[in-house]
Amino acid sequence: MIRVLKNIYRFYADGFRSMTIGRKLWLIIGIKLFVFFVILKLFFFPDILSRDFDTDEERAQHVRTTLTNR
Amino acid sequence: MNDLLTTVDWSRWQFALTAIYHWLFVPLTLGLAVIVGIMESIYVKTGDDKWLKTTKFWMTLFGINFAIGVATGLILEFEFGTNWSNYSWFVGDIFGAPLAIEGLLAFFMEATFVAVMFFGWGKVSKGFHLASTWLTAIGASISALWILVANAWMQYPVGMEFDPAQMRNVMDNFWALFSGIAVNKFFHAVLSGWALAGVFVIAVSCWFLLKKKNTDFAIRSIKVGAWTGLVGLLLTMYTGDGSAVQVTRHQPMKLAAMEGLYNGSTSQSLVAVGLVNPDKQWNNDEDPYLFNIDLPYGLSILARHDANAFVPGINDIIAGVDINEQGDTINTVSYAERIERGKAAQESLRRFDTARKAGDAAAMEKARADMMKDYQFFGYGYFDSVDQAIPPVALTFYSFRVMVIVGSYLILFFLVVLFAAYRKQWLQREKWLQWTAMITLLLVYLCSQAGWIVAEVGRQPWTVQDLLPTCAAISDIPSASVITTFWIFAAIFTMLLIAEVSIMCRYISRNAKIQLD
Known part of the structure; x- marks a missing residue:
């Protein structure tokens, strides 16, 4: 089992080492995921119902109130 | 009310912007994966080294597109939680299941097999590598399946029952999600990706022909691209015909x-x-x-x-x-009556709420039963006049014509390119055809986006057909924050697109100096 895991690790490590154009792509992926999950999700895109209410019952009540008052 | 409308409009623009950008990457991934699979299959069958070079070239372009495009769809899910929280809650159970499956499948299948595709050359057997390439292509299509099933449900909501206590539509028949609309939508969208990728391969190959570099490689690629594109396009048209019949039955206003x-x-x-x-x-x-x-x-x-x-x-x-x-x-039921019945359903929901707060179980059940009689028209209750239920006609009309006219042109294009590819000298000589191929790349993207505009603008004002219009689905958030994030997204996605195009162009141009024949 450990040997299999080592082989998998080596497979990926060798793959990453031998990349050429891939390095730039991984950098872009990294920056993109950082911007999406750390900046946008955290500061600009909260899940409003999860943020503002503690229980599903409260969330349902909020949606019911909103949808019957619009 | 004015701020609510502005929030709705900006949120719609934002969703449209992010979806359009996302769809620049997705169809190329879907189609190019298949084309690479075909090329590698030929390599494994013939053992011919030139097919190995061909496969690796297009696989790298696939990788660039995949890397830049990956996770761009997550932005749409962010928007559900922030801009469209009422919608998100209202449909959570139904919409969440396909998206969760999509996330798991996308992660496990694509992450595993894409790695073997790129890192596995010479380390795994030819057969295993080929299987990984095809599994990546299949995995990408299966990912698309779940997204399209969720989208189809919004156009034709079935397989659920509304629970006013949870304020959610609760799934009661998972398999009903695979309606005729969902099946047609899946094949229509995925196969259109084959056509788009076919044009992409032809256009890039024609650039090599214009430069008179790697001409054998270019002709070889064009044959695979044109056949895949033609088959994809014909099947796209067939499923488009199925979609038209489904739309007539279930969304006649869109038609x-x-x-x-x-x-x-x-x-x-x-x-x-x-x-x-x-x-x-x-x-x-x-x-x-x-x-x-x-x-x-x-x-x-x-x-x-x-x-x-x-x-x-x-x-x-x-x-x-x-x-x-x-x-x-x-x-059928007139729109005036739908509005009345929608308002009646909402009034019943108010009674349900009052009874619930009073702890009156009998009154709750009575209100619930009353509401369910008119629930199918629940969303119409938000309108004051019937014109609010009519989609933007001009945009839908023109988008449909762009899709159909360009789609029809593409048949002719693929046939001419195939004819020319089997008369190699002719394709190499005729510069107008090479330029036409490159211009057609812009047209096929236009066609692909126009298809989504027909599907999504044509079903306005609904987020969920007949049940939830955009004005009810929107969150109570200030329009200023939506406007800010709209421009942030516009900037980020534009940068990603520029990165993709420039990395691809540099890679293609570098390969003009390498022997691929």
């Missing part, structure tokens, strides 16, 4: 908007080309078109596969009038 048709008739013609009259409203006598050339019987055949069938227009649908296959006039 009427696609056609700019206000007063339907039997043996209804189809507008081949035309200009919509901007002054035309559902309740005035203006001519719907400033100019139009019709195909006799076209719309009846398209919508109902019967040259003499009646196709209802916007006014017929508003009045609740249709004519069945036997030629009898039948009454």
